[in-house]
Amino acid sequence: MKPHNLLGLCTMAAMLAACGGNGSVGAGISTPGASLALRGTAATGMAISGATVSAKCRAGNGTAKTAADGSFEMTVSTGSSTAAALPCVLEVTNAADSRKLHAISINGGVINLTPLTEMLSTRLMRTSMSTVFSTPDVDAIARTVTVNSSRAAQIEITQAISMMADTSKIDDFFTTPLKAAVPGSAGTGDAQDKALDNLKLNMDGKLFDPFLLMLTKAASSKDIVTLGQPGCVLTGLNGLPLPCSGPGIWVNAPKINITPGAVLMAPGGKLTFSAEMNYPPNVNYVRQPVKWVVLEPEGGSITINGEYSAPAKAGTYHVQAQREDYPTVAVNATVVVDNSSPNFVPVLSVPGRLITLMPGSSIGLTADNNYPPNVTYIRQPVTWSVVEADGGSITPLGLYTAPQKSGVFHVVVKRDDYPNLFITLDINVIYLEN
Structure with missing residues (x-):
């Protein structure tokens, strides 16, 4: 093969590798027999340590154990000559409250598991993420979860929780690297970790599930209320009112x-x-x-x-x-x-x-x-x-x-x-x- 032809082939290969289209399943193309590398952090403000992270992908599965700082690294493979392929749905269980957290990876690489990724995944898929993870419809995920749709959904969530936690500086709930605090060093986390701390403080378990339900049901952004604003009251499945915010904010409507x-x-x-x-x-x-x-x-x-x-x-x-x-x-x-x-x-x-x-x-x-x-x-x-x-x-x-x-x-x-x-x-x- 002539040198200039070889250079042309290499250039074309590099272009194909960089091509991601709209950021959905096209980003998961890989060479035969190749595996996928996923890494990230599982945290709720405090790191989730010693937990199993599981991934189910278009082709291939993977598991990993979180370290003391909540970080994990995972290799997804098919166990055969078939290449592992995106998208992937990930799940981890937080032993502190038995809550499952999920995330969706469309590009590989960094993927976090936090209450924010649970919100974002739920808003994108408009259904329970536990259901999505149990039997992933990867074609539906690839159609639904794109760079643009993720950005739009994150804007909706950022506004809805703006009085509980400032997440406006987090570029991407899924992929922005996260440094979580660990027991005994609560102040060591980064800005994203502090946002998760505030979210945990203001949004307890009684509020989290109804908020996720709203994200599945809201037809458009105008149907998603800003939590914590004066007059905001969340109503639980039993009809009992739940406050929309934590300390310092008057959440009961003036009556x-x-x-x-x-x-x-x-x-x-x-x-x-x-x-x-x-x-x-x-x-x-x-x-x-x-x-x-x-x-x-x-x-x-x-x-x-x-x-x-x-x-x-x-x-x-x-x-x-x-x-x-x-x-x-x-x-x-x-x-x-x-x-x-x-x-x-x-x-x-x-x-x-x-x-x-x-x-x-x-x-x-x-x-x-x-x-x-x-x-x-x-x-x-x-x-x-x-x-x-x-x-x-x-x-x-x-x-x-x-x-x-x-x-x-x-x-x-x-x-x-x-x-x-x-x-x-x-x-x-x-x-x-x-």
Whole structure:
């Protein structure tokens, strides 16, 4: 072979070796019988030491043991003359909490296993990574996981956890080299390790799994909420609210409720409404920051302390309690003024007007009411109903089950003995509350 021809062949071979297309499976082309080298670090902030890392690839498998600093090196081979090939899915189990962490390698070389790689893999594949690892569909992985799709998904996650940990300086959750801290030397980790520390501090186990679920369900980036922002509440699979953030951030939405929520009064009658509110940490008010107002000009009057005077004219009116510190947060009470009102003042109240649930989850709703003197009921005289035909279901005792889809629905609770007294609750069925 002539020297210049040999040079041309070598140049072409170098170009093919450097070619990765869009960064997916093309990067895994290798010569017959060749193996793949994978190396990285398994950590949650603190190194995961002594754990087995397993890899399943398009062609070939591999295992390795993590060192004390969480690092590992692995050779993936097929055990035959067939070349090992990408993509690969990796898994490690953290003995500290039995949680499995995953990552997807499309280029070989460095590949980490951290809570961030679990988030990124989950967002890319839109399903549980344990399921993906058990039976990898390498063609689907190669189509889905590219340089561009990984970058877009990482931007979504970075924004979502920005108030818990700053990951904006990490170039790639999968491949940026990581130096993890080890027991007894907690401060020895690099910037990525410190981000993982903050993430672990602010996102405990109860929050991590629902967040992963959101990443599988969110249709676009606008459906992924920024965790830790004021008003952010994550709802678990059992319908119970979980805080979106750790210490120092007020995660409970500013709320207000009004008692009673519905009342039947005689013309000219008087009643004092009360407001229940939550407050940011370490914030004290000289007085309750609530503004009272009657919405209808002819609907009576109310003082700054919530003392209401009904009008002389029968009708249905509304009293509003508005937060002065968060003016967009307000709640209304219904006042029914009736010439034939009874000798006592019937009321109806609920603990809260806004309920947030995961699709398919359930929650027990309650109502409070008073009773006429010397009157006994076999059961509480209230009826529960769902307004929308596809808005879920509710039992006579108030056990509400959300539909298997997101949306805003409404539940009505009504007094049986005074049916013009009712309250409508907003049911927000979403994967997260924003």
